[in-house]
Amino acid sequence: MECYRVKVSDGAGIEECVQTRYVFNCTYSGLNQIEGDFPKIKTGLKHEITEMALVELPDTLRGIGVTVMDGPFFSFMPFPARNLHTLSHVRYTPHANWGDIKGINPYAALSQYSRTTRVDRMIRDVGRYMPLFFSAKYVDSLFEVKTILVKNEGDDGRPILFEAHAEMLGCYSILGGKIDNIYDVYEKLDGEDFIPIIN
Numbered sequence: 001m002e003c004y005r006v007k008v009s010d011g012a013g014i015e016e017c018v019q020t021r022y023v024f025n026c027t028y029s030g031l032n033q034i035e036g037d038f039p040k041i042k043t044g045l046k047h048e049i050t051e052m053a054l055v056e057l058p059d060t061l062r063g064i065g066v067t068v069m070d071g072p073f074f075s076f077m078p079f080p081a082r083n084l085h086t087l088s089h090v091r092y093t094p095h096a097n098w099g100d101i102k103g104i105n106p107y108a109a110l111s112q113y114s115r116t117t118r119v120d121r122m123i124r125d126v127g128r129y130m131p132l133f134f135s136a137k138y139v140d141s142l143f144e145v146k147t148i149l150v151k152n153e154g155d156d157g158r159p160i161l162f163e164a165h166a167e168m169l170g171c172y173s174i175l176g177g178k179i180d181n182i183y184d185v186y187e188k189l190d191g192e193d194f195i196p197i198i199n
């Protein structure tokens with residue numbers, strides 16, 4: 001059984017070299033940005049820079065979330081951490097997208113992005129269905145990079161990506177398309193043979 005030497009960093013300058021039999025690459029948008037011999041994944045990825053606006057809503061809509069599905073619609077939900085609502089829109093939330101390329105780190109692309117809000121367009125569209133929304137007050141925006149599988153770019157399917165790298169036994173790349181994919185990870189791991197490490 002192979003043993004790998006992995007250099008890990010806390011991102012603030014502290015680095016450590018560890019020896020391990022198994023490597024799980026769970027770096028979401030950064031799956032193909034791991035340096036060294038770690039293999040590229042075979043599944044095609046697409047990255048999107050996304051904007052969730054944070055708005056203050058009139059009292060009547062406080063504590064209420066609405067999602068209109070199956071089309072170029074919108075969703076707003078309470079965001080208790082800021083005592084506001086998040087607002088996203090199928091058409092205006094994705095600002096930019098590109099196919100995954102090794103060497104173009106999506107997190108670096110996000111940090112360099114200009115971040116001009118599209119909240120005015122979101123509010124105008126929601127207001128067509130719920131006129132009360134015209135009195136929403138814009139407060140802030142959360143910009144994030146979202147990564148999806150190319151095969152699901154035309155639908156809302158967000159399956160787990162689980163690749164066991166045949167060329168480097170014991171190395172895995174995993175991406176959760178949705179938070180609840182955590183349950184699929186357990187199922188996938190149950191299908192693998194792991195040799196326990198005995199000290």
Ligand SMILES: Cc1cc2nc3c(=O)[nH]c(=O)nc-3n(C[C@H](O)[C@H](O)[C@H](O)COP(=O)(O)OP(=O)(O)OC[C@H]3O[C@@H](n4cnc5c(N)ncnc54)[C@H](O)[C@@H]3O)c2cc1C
Pocket residue numbers: 026027028029030050052144145146147174175176177178179180
């Ligand atoms: C805008 C947006 C809205 C979403 N809405 C929903 C929703 O409503 N419902 C839902 O179920 N899911 C939603 N998702 C998807 C959900 O967030 C992801 O499916 C889930 O977080 C993926 O889990 P993960 O463990 O694969 O990756 P993450 O939770 O992203 O964890 C990856 C971690 O790896 C770290 N990392 C990256 N590169 C490196 C590196 N080189 N070295 C060390 N660490 C690294 C990152 O900092 C991060 O902490 C949304 C995602 C976005 C972007």
